[in-house]
Amino acid sequence: MSGEPRGSLRRSLSALRHDPPAVAGTVILLVLVVVGVAGRWLAPAGINDIDVAQMLQPPSWSHPFGTDELGRDVLSRVLIAARVSLEVGVISVGIALVAGVSLGLFAGYYRGWVDNVLMRGMDVLFAFPVLLLAVAIVAVLGPGLLTAMIAIGVVYTPIFARVTRASVLSVREQVFVRAAVSIGASDLRIMRRHVLPNVAAPLIVQTSLSLAFAILSEAALSFLGLGVQPPAPAWGRMLYDGRGFVTDAWWLGLFPGAAIFLTVLAFNLVGDALRDVLDPRQLTVSEARRSVG
Template identity: 85%
Template sequence: MSGDRADGAVRRALSALRHDPPAVAGMLVLLLLAVVGVAGPWLAPAGINDVDVDRMLQAPSWAHPFGTDELGRDVLSRVLMAARVSLQVGLVSVGIALVAGVTLGLLAGWYRGWLDSLLMRVVDVLFAFPVLLLAVAIVAVLGPGLRTAMIAVGVVYTPIFARVTRASVLAVREQVFVRAAVAIGTPDRRILWRHVLPNVAAPLIVQTSLSLAFAILAEAALSFLGLGVQPPAPAWGRMLFDGRGFVTEAWWLGFFPGAAIFLTVLAFNLVGDALRDVLDPRQLTLGEARRNPA
């Protein structure tokens, strides 16, 4: 019963996104990004590492809409292929953080006591480090590369999901339906899976959408520093690094990958903010009160 009620609330909230123009725009950008990430090899007009020194540093034109870089490679093709890398890093790293953080938060919020204190102190230690500094330290230990970048970003965002889950579990565990399930002897695993987790899904959905934006930014920062995706593979952050020396004579080298990062992060933030508004119980209650005044 509790799970069905939570699912219904989430469905009603998500349907409200259709009436939010910024959220719709953000979802359209994300849909386009997903299409580009999947179909990038077929959409790219040239090979990502096709070197042509006779065409190096050409300005945007019909032949090369985003221009060419210092090696004559087509910038549009590299930007399109880098979208797949950013999506992969965002989804995998946030997936790692979501699974690990939700597990820690459920255990800490449900069992409380010494386990809660131990897990939350570990989370506090991770929170004490700046996100990018901790990610750089992890990559420095494991070695640069796409896989280590995903692990590092996943680790640094795990505490956020752990905190959000724990706070929600502390509120849900006092609800009548949870107490009733405990009273009749329902196993903890079943209670957490069938009753608690569905009722803490709303804030996790919001946090996931926002964390995807920050994960893509973190990956771009790591690639810019040379700790993420390694050349010759394309990555938006690495393309920004390569274009920093050509700002005056070849502005397009940094502009287009920077614009791709900007639009992607903005789209995730727009969708995340809209989800936060429609999934916030206080906002839902206010909306119902306005529709049904006393």
């Protein structure tokens, strides 16, 4: 019985190939991954190569994205910063995913006082605005890339915990789970082999959407000077550095801002498509339309 949802999950994911927005988002993400991995080799100049004679030069053949107030090549810094943003997004969401899923599994499976204690703790975190809580955590731990990852991971943990708990509460009453309990399977084995695979669909959707928000959060922290520290490049920090040159050097904010926009858009396109194909009601409508056609 538990294998049936996994087969449905595979069929749903294969439907993404016929969804133009999902394909577009996937292509953008693949390009970003390539840029993140090979950015140091793709960058036409060093990220901290200062050339005062070339300061605040507009986009040209020699500097396609122009130069900043220190004469550094903006294109090179945007390319290198892609790796930083993707790393922060993936690692911070990974922290939230592991912690949130673990808490949600135990809360939904055991219910009772375990559920009350764990979910009340998540409610406390939910009471704070996401960015405000992340700023508070970074203020305690100190600014930097690692603390930004930890802060973003902590603030998104309650989301994964609640999504997991809600799914586990319904899966827990399924026949195959009761059968596993009746034959004496351990709780950990039941959660790992029978419950977790059957709550994967909403977690996949939440992960893709959280990656977009995590990258936005990292950009906000870096803009506030609490994330990536100079001279390392980060899209948010580049926006901060270019805020004083909006009229005289528009390219300083345009290109890192466009990079953030495209990255968040790509994750949202993929996340929306995943939500549509993994929702059984949406999947039924899609299959009906195909059969009619």
